[in-house]
Amino acid sequence: MVVHVGLLPLSSSCLPSLPRLPRLSSTKHRTFAMAVVSEDPVREWILSEGNATQITRISPVGGGCINRASHYDTDAGSFFVKTNRSIGPSMFEGEALGLGAMFETGTIRVPKPFKFGPLPTGGSYIIMEFIEFGSRRSNQSVLGRKLAEMHKAGKSEKGFGFEVNNTVGSTPQINTWSSDWIQFYGEHRLGYQLQLALDQYGDSTIYEKGQRLVKSIGPLFDNVVIEPCLLHGDLWSGNISSDKNGEPVILDPACYYGHSEAEFGMSWCAGFGGSFYSSYFEVMPKQPGFEKRKDLYMLYHYLNHYNLFGSGYRSSAMSIIDDYLRMLKA
Numbered sequence: 001m002v003v004h005v006g007l008l009p010l011s012s013s014c015l016p017s018l019p020r021l022p023r024l025s026s027t028k029h030r031t032f033a034m035a036v037v038s039e040d041p042v043r044e045w046i047l048s049e050g051n052a053t054q055i056t057r058i059s060p061v062g063g064g065c066i067n068r069a070s071h072y073d074t075d076a077g078s079f080f081v082k083t084n085r086s087i088g089p090s091m092f093e094g095e096a097l098g099l100g101a102m103f104e105t106g107t108i109r110v111p112k113p114f115k116f117g118p119l120p121t122g123g124s125y126i127i128m129e130f131i132e133f134g135s136r137r138s139n140q141s142v143l144g145r146k147l148a149e150m151h152k153a154g155k156s157e158k159g160f161g162f163e164v165n166n167t168v169g170s171t172p173q174i175n176t177w178s179s180d181w182i183q184f185y186g187e188h189r190l191g192y193q194l195q196l197a198l199d200q201y202g203d204s205t206i207y208e209k210g211q212r213l214v215k216s217i218g219p220l221f222d223n224v225v226i227e228p229c230l231l232h233g234d235l236w237s238g239n240i241s242s243d244k245n246g247e248p249v250i251l252d253p254a255c256y257y258g259h260s261e262a263e264f265g266m267s268w269c270a271g272f273g274g275s276f277y278s279s280y281f282e283v284m285p286k287q288p289g290f291e292k293r294k295d296l297y298m299l300y301h302y303l304n305h306y307n308l309f310g311s312g313y314r315s316s317a318m319s320i321i322d323d324y325l326r327m328l329k330a
């Protein structure tokens, strides 16, 4: 069954509510059931809905840390496939819906997602468009403009959040819809990471100071109109590339609808230069107090790095918290 999510045809397993079998006709039911029990659902999809009659080569693709990646060459073109042997399909569901939402904006290039689902031996897979990357780094000014166009085009009627929870690195990212950005960012971004630091390291110092900051961030948003924009959510240099025509491509998202400025939370390892920002702000004008909020948005990712990779990132997170507590007299 092909279900249209906006402009993008996604297979049924790309939808959040999988257990729909009773409502399907018997033919469709059989097709879906076959896909679930198939020994090799990736191969099966490529040779059916992927319109290939032959897979000519499967080669490994390096570069990722969390998943195994492969390039499938077929007589109907190339596909990019990621598999994970232990994590269920919800991680790739988040990736597929995120890629789909960005793709639908028709702005910056992202791989078109085709299908995700469970592997019969446990774990999960995602199949998407294979993009041939170029050797040149993407043009910073084009990247800035296209990213801003995506932020402008990707609107939400449900407020801040996303259709599903997803992951940033391998950390869960909670995307429960909210109409209040300050509450959303305080609770689901900073608050979640602070709780994680308390739970896994017993770090009550960072937890308590961080929570004090969460309660005091309101004035940093004075005179700002915050609209929910579609964000990539994990935009660092490892997730930015360019295709063979030199057009920027962004990958491996942790999408949600949030304040546009939160997209720069990974700017400490994204390599954005002056021309990137000037092009970006031509499309999405800089809001009052932007500079004051920059570190607040980086704090989420520093805390995530602390939780993922350990104490090397603690001091960066702590000094951002201390600076804000001083500035806000909190």
Ligand SMILES: Nc1ncnc2c1ncn2[C@@H]1O[C@H](COP(=O)(O)OP(=O)(O)OP(=O)(O)O)[C@@H](O)[C@H]1O
Binding pocket: 061, 062, 063, 064, 065, 066, 067, 068, 069, 080, 082, 111, 128, 129, 130, 131, 132, 169, 238, 251, 252
């Ligand atoms: N659609 C695509 N087409 C071709 N190559 C891709 C595509 N998406 C990603 N790649 C390549 O595959 C590599 C691994 O992909 P990715 O970074 O998404 O893996 P991951 O393991 O899920 O992520 P992480 O980097 O968070 O560990 C990337 O470095 C990139 O070079």
